[in-house]
């Protein structure tokens with residue numbers, strides 16, 4: 644507490660709009676809340692405008708989107724992306740992140 648290091652404040656937005664909730668977004672949110680990461684805020688957001696591809700997850704300020712996230716996949720995102728700094732390329736939203744063939 645005390646210092647605010649704005650650079651390290653990242654957020655995970657999990658869409659809780661109606662369509663995403665039908666697709667299981669509440670469980671995805673719960674899964675993120677279950678694995679808290681220091682310096683990262685988990686937020687249930689309103690509709691992110693990508694209905695039908697949910698549950699949608701947006702990592703800011705990276706501006707990385709994950710689509711059709713399953714609660715079981717959350718630990719992978721937490722470990723590799725939020726803790727390890729390596730986005731899980733296979734899960735990224737193809738509309739915004741065209742799958743590159745580099746691996």
Ligand code: FES
Pocket residue numbers: 658659660661662663664689690691692693694695697699
């Ligand atoms: S309800 Fe999630 S993107 Fe619209």
